[in-house]
Amino acid sequence: MSPSPRFLPLAGLACALLLLAGCASDAEDTPGLPPAPGPQFDCAVDQDCPDLDLFFCDTSVSRCTPGCRMPVHCGAPRRGAYALPECDNSPLGCQCDMNRCVPAVCASDEDCAEGRACRDGACVAPPAAATAASCEVTPDFVVGRVGTPVTFTVWARDGAGAPVVPRSGVTWRTRAASVTGEGTGSSAAFVLAEPGGEQDAVEALVGNVSCRARVLVLPATVPAGGVRVLVVDELTGRPVPLATVAVSNDVGALTASGVTGPEGAAWVPATGEVGLSVFHPGYGYLTLARHDATASRDVRLAVRRNPLDRFGGVRGTFVGPDVPPVVPTPALRMGLAGLSVPGLPSDVSPEALLGPEREVEVGLGNSRRPLSLPAGASLWGAGTLPPEVSVPGVAGLCDASLDGVPDAEAAVRAGACGIRAAWALQGELPLSELPLNALEPGADPLLLLGQLLTGSPRFTSTVRRDTRFTLEPTPGIDTGAPDLGAVMYPHAVSFAQGGVRLAFPFTVRVPALPRYRGEYLDRAYVLAAVSAPGRGLVPLGLGAATNTAPADPNTDRDERLSTPGLVLVRMAPAHGGLEGQPYRLVVAATSGLAREDVSAATVTTSLLVDLPGPDFDPSGLRPVSTRTGFLGLPEDSGYNFEAVASEELEGRQFRADVDDAASLVRVIFTNRSSRRWTVLAEPDRARAGFRVPRAPPGFEDRTFFGDLQGSRASLRVEALRVGGPAERDRLGPASLVSADGPGLERVGDLTLATATLDMGRPEVGWLFPELEGQRLVRGSAVRVRVTGLSVGSGDMEAQVRLTLRGGIGCEGTVLLEDEAVSQGRGEVEFLLPASCRGTGVTLVAELADSDGDPLRPPVSATRGVDIP
Missing domain, CATH: 2.60.40.10 (Immunoglobulins)
Known part of the structure; x- marks a missing residue:
């Protein structure tokens, strides 16, 4: 079976993992796993060791290694002379994980004794709010109309810039009549109360320091005969001035337009069913297809900056040779780093997830093999210096502490900086344990990583929650040939310390897999992550399974588990200042057909599942259920790029057969500079067909590629099920963009399922x-x-x-x-x-x-x- 295609819904995040799977396995010097204590015994087989319940033979070094068959084998009463101090001295004891006794890791304060708190996987004295030296409120800028509810979160840091997560000592208050509300704790809810200009209106006090959020409140009334459209930057909350708001009729012709003012709002005349579009050269275009302008006259549209107009991130370094390997055999070390993804991973360009690829040579014994790695990935020999990596990020907020940014607010409004959570996975693999097919052509590295990672207790995760970086104009972007390799990364981050073990293996029950071109999807992946306000999804673990023997609705049975349809996952708890934030699972299935047939689309269907917390369940006795099934792929989708009718479609008409369970359809055109035009529609409208409007004079038509031939842009179709507070809620575009709705900014948090057909371009x-x-x-x-x-x-x-x-x-x-x-x-x-x-x-x-x-x-x- 050929390797599966790029894993679009993950982001990201998992996309980068694809290329390093063959280099991840048990590492003998991983933080949290001490070297074998006590007497040393040579061995060739397990029976050469003194007690089969307490030891196993590590054939890579021919030594008896402390082991276990159940948790009781890790404690002093059973081990006697072979006691393990790291187990007996730990307040949480040890877990028997993959037949090894490893110190247990906490996942929440409830895992610790009274008066203790769980931070970075260990039970410690609760951090005091008084240790905070600075703080940050997110969102730090809100624009909305009277009556809009807003939830704010505060991040605190000590004098060295390290995260502080106090149990108490955080209070909230208002500073202006434009907002009502109060609260305690890391988050608090407020309501926009009175119209008013931009002002500091909400304040968080963490111990002796305070930080604020600005608010701009619009009147609740809208003049009759038209629609007020508020345009905001999705990732910063700032208003977007000088954006053209256009109204189009049912055949896509423009009938009215207006330009947003400093507050980001424009009123345009419109009644009945119309198309509402936002055009700005620095942002992705956004169209709301067939909107009822009579029923909904106050609309809020959130847009994102063009993803490659500016590019940047941080340089990352991993654990160096100062940590001596315990395994005295040739070994490879690996490191993989990324920056958190705001919203849905598909909202981020693949380049911003992976960075430009580079060719490296990996030494395997006496041979060297070429390997293509993304900018955030690195392989190096044990005992040598790890190569530095480049980790790209998505623009957002920054503050005056960022070097090279004299005016933080100006940089935010220009998309020239960001604060995201940097994350890394790293470890060491003896060459003797490297799978023979790990680096061979045709291997599926994401699948390999998902399976190797779950079978070892020695992987670690490192998080740097408040990583700041700058973005510079991308060379060549205006000619359609962006040179990402020429972009410099002036800011550095180290992942050399602070790793937390991926201590929680558990299983996820994957629902029935859908089909593409009549064949069941052949890969399933589970990404475990934490969702951090103002930062995005931060990966903490992974699992993977095939669907080939047989190819049916269920993933193949893992030999470690009892039944098909279960995927084993291993993850770390929230750490690095993310304690207390919600966990999410991204359960996705893909097809490898695009690697076998160049005419096939890249397809992915995924579920986003709330996870109460990590669970130590290596046997899969308590599998996590997704509760709902996958969305079917919008396989029967078509768009007529021409202005005249063709192939049963009217000029500029889109039509798709969308799963009945979907509540939102996104049609995304991308030109050669990665600039997008996204069209939102109700599923019923997509089934019946709708017209994409013409771009106003002076704006590039991004449904075309932008080359001299005038060829078509890349096309991606996404069906989403977006939920509300109640389990049966389904939020469509009208609900999301309403001034009273949750907003397009929250689609990433509210999405329950996605199904993506990336058709590319012929x-x-x-x-x-x-x-x-x-x-x-x-x-x-x-x-x-x-x-x-x-x-x-x-x-x-x-x-x-x-x-x-x-x-x-x-x-x-x-x-x-x-x-x-x-x-x-x-x-x-x-x-x-x-x-x-x-x-x-x-x-x-x-x-x-x-x-x-x-x-x-x-x-x-x-x-x-x-x-x-």
């Missing part, structure tokens, strides 16, 4: 001749590759049309081919006429419909050749 490229101006013999065979569409006499979406220009006996020759000569690779071959010759003959390969007419917009590739 392309045709030359395989032979390989070079421009290449010399061919008369009657040569030429070959092109088609991606993004099927070519063939069966389920044909397109055929290839080859037009010859110039030369003698060539001009005007048109050849058509609807048969691919390769299975799944989209390769199409033509035989040039033997009579065609000349210098400067032009070969134009373009995709055509079933009648042989070129597709619109065009998809073509040109090659100039000489045929003597």
Whole structure:
């Protein structure tokens, strides 16, 4: 089976894990696992050790290693002369984890004795609020109308900048009549009460320090005959001035427009069912399709900055050679770092999740193998210095403490800085334990990592909650060729200390897997994370399973578990200042078909599940249930990029068959500069079809790629089930954008399920001749590759049309081919006429419909050749 495609819903986050799976396994020097104490016994098999309940033979070093079969085997009463001080002296004792006695890790204050608190996985004296030297309220800026409820959270830090999570000593109060409310604890709820300009209105007091949030309140009334549209930056809460708000009719023609003022609001005349769109060159366009402007006249639209206009993050370093390996064998060390993802992972560009890839060489014994790694990943030999990594991040907030930012507010409004939670996984793997296929072509590294990680108690997680960074303008962005490798990362973060063990193995029951192109999805992944206000999702663990033996609705049975459909996961507790924040599981399934067939879309369906807390359940006796099933993929989706009717679609019309359980459809166009146009629609509207409006004069039409050919942009279709406070609530676009609703900013928190069909864009490229101006013999065979569409006499979406220009006996020759000569690779071959010759003959390969007419917009590739 081929490796699965990029894991879009994870983010991210899991995307980067894909490339390091083969290098993760048991590490003998992982923090929290001390070296073997007491007498040393040589061995070849377990029976050579003094007690099979208390030892096992580690064949990699031929030594008896302290072990266990159940928790009682870790305590002094049973071990006697072979007692383990780290177990007997620990207030939480030891767990028997994968037959090893390892000190237990706490996950909440309730795990500790009275008067103690759980911080960084250990029971300690509760941090006092008086130790806080600074604090930060999130959100720190709110714009809304009278009556809008807002929940604020405070982050506190000590004098060294380390997180402080006090049990008590935090109070909230208002500082202006525009807001009502009060409270205690890390979060508090307020209500916008009176219209007023921007002012400090909410204050949090943590011990002896205070921090504030600004509020701008709009009147509750809206003039009749139109709609008030408030446009805010999704990730900073700031108003977006000078944005064009456009109204369109049912055929996509613009009927009215307005420009937002300093408060981010504009009133536009509109009644009945209309399209509402926001256009700003620095942000992703956003369209609300077929909105009832009579019933809902006060709308709040949250937009995101163009993801690659600015780029940046931090440099990361891992544990160096100062930590001596306990295993005296050649070993690889690995480190993987990232920055937290705000909202849904699919909201972030793949480049901002992974960073630019680089080629490295990995030494395996006497050989070296090339490996492509993302910017945040690193492999190095034990005893050598770890290479520095580059970790990209998403713009957001910053403060005056960030070097190189003289005006923090100006930097926030320019998208030039951010504060996210930096995270890292790292460990060491003896080469003798490296799976033979770990670095071989065709291996699925995410699957491998998910399975290796769950089978070892020696992985660690490190979190730096308040990591600040800057973003710089991306070279080449305006030409459509952003050079991300040229961006510098002036700020550094170290992951060398503070790791917490992934001490909680448990299982997740994965619901029935859906199909794509008639075949069940063949991979399932579970990402364990914590959701941090103002920061986003922070990964803490992972699990994975296949669905190949047999390919049916259930994941294959793990030999460590009792039944199919269970995925073993291993995670760390919330730490690094994230204690007390909610846990979430991202349960996702994907198909590897896109790696086997270039015409297939990249598909992912996922569930986002609230997790009460980590559970130590290695046997899977208490599996976590997702309660609901996966959404079906919006496989039957189509869009007509042209302004005139074609293929049963009206001009600029989108239509999709969406799962009945979905409540929101997002159609996302992305051009060559990664600038987006997102259209939101009710599922019923998507099934019936809706028109995408034309862009106003002066704005680029981002449904097109932005190249000279005028080709189509990449297209992604997402169906989402967005929930409310009640279990049966389903929130559609009208509810989310209403001034009284939760807001598009909270879609990431409220989403329960997603199903994504990433269709990309069709392309045709030359395989032979390989070079421009290449010399061919008369009657040569030429070959092109088609991606993004099927070519063939069966389920044909397109055929290839080859037009010859110039030369003698060539001009005007048109050849058509609807048969691919390769299975799944989209390769199409033509035989040039033997009579065609000349210098400067032009070969134009373009995709055509079933009648042989070129597709619109065009998809073509040109090659100039000489045929003597």
